[in-house]
Amino acid sequence: MRKCSRPPQDGRRICSSDEQRGERGEHGAPGEGEDIPEGCPGMENEQAGKSKICEGCPNRKICNDPELKKEKEKEKNQIFNQVQENLKNIKYKILVLSGKGGVGKSTVATQLAFSLSYLNYDVGLLDIDICGPSIPVLTKTVNCDVNYSMNGWVPIYKNNLSIMSVGYLLPNFDDPVIWRGPKKNGLIKQFLCDVYWKSLDFLIIDTPPGTSDEHLTICSYLKNNLDGCIIVTTPHILSICDVKKEIEFCKKTNIPILGIIENMYQSVFVSNYTVDKMCAEMKVDYAGRITFNQKLIDACQHGVGCCDLDVHSSSSKEIFQLCKFFIQKILQNCLHVPASSDEKNQLAHSMKSPNCHDTEETLQQNGEPHQSASSQVQMLCQLLNQISQLVEENPQ
Structure with a gap:
């Protein structure tokens, strides 16, 4: 046994099987997803509990209860707010x-x-x-x-x-x-x-x-x-x-x-x-x-990145190139790149610039407020510059 780890909703370790705990859903009904017929419309659907498919389903009364539906929706919103708060x-x-x-x-x-x-x-x-x-x-x-x-x-x-x-x-x-x-x-x-x-x-x-x-x-x-x-x-x-x-x-x-x-x-x-x-x-x-290739296999076996084993390897370069690609996409998506092809080309050019200020200026010219652009754009641009330098230093 390892040190105490806290599993879901109680102080014990998690069980690897549902049957070991004999869990049931709320109100003594079978848990959501248990014994549900194929083609179930789902609780949020207007036909929930009313459709012919629902006949014989043990959850039919629950799905057809408007008060329970409201309760479920409220619970869902609470969870959503908790997630937002924890990941803010x-x-x-x-x-x-x-x-x-x-x-x-x-x-x-x-x-x-x-x-x-x-x-x-x-x-x-x-x-x-x-x-x-x-x-x-x-x-x-x-x-x-x-x-x-x-x-x-x-x-x-x-x-x-x-x-x-x-x-x-x-x-x-x-x-x-x-x-x-x-x-x-x-x-x-x-x-x-x-x-x-x-x-x-x-x-x-x-x-x-x-x-x-x-x-x-x-x-x-x-x-x-x-x-x-x-x-x-x-x-x-x-x-x-x-x-x-x-x-x-x-x-x-x-x-x-x-x-x-x-x-x-x-x-x-x-x-x-x-x-x-x-x-x-x-x-x-x-x-x-x-x-x-072998470099990638070795990295996986040692539980490290290809860059940790050999930052100059072709595998490291490929992965850094992918990181660069995704960072550029995130930068475009998050900062609402304008639809105009000329403006897109202007932003793409500024993203390749070693000076993050160029990108900020381009975004501001296209209507992006400075406050939202400053910190996030600087971080992403700095990351792009770091990756570009690494890739240039690592010829295949």
């Missing part, structure tokens, strides 16, 4: 998604986080892949303990990287997590409300593959407070086909797509239908690729 000191929040498992999504999330922290920025790495937490392995923090303080759960610290994962809360890391949707959602809520992140420049959130309860939960809690998502795929045709579904999911849920990363790139795997072609077809940005 985090400047930028980014999701890392994938259409299918095994494409290296967690590896990409970890390497991006390591690269940003290498440049002395405060970075958080949140693992909400409840059933398959990989972050403790990729950061070599499997045997670390999460403790509870007056301010909430204290994340694991590795230099200036703050890490949180369900893997730290299990009695044994190898225990499977056999949970239904509501319990997963409850833990995600606690990660967002109760983890003491302090002040962060970036929070990178590693999600499960596909489009599941976890994705809907994180979207509903963060709502319009997300700065965008990064979608990871491999050159394999099956992965490319599945990532199109993820892109459609993001469009339907209004998550800004910062770009698509082609991971595990090797020329031998390239098909006629390439990732950049798919991006052009889906009208999303192709961010770049990460080549599958």
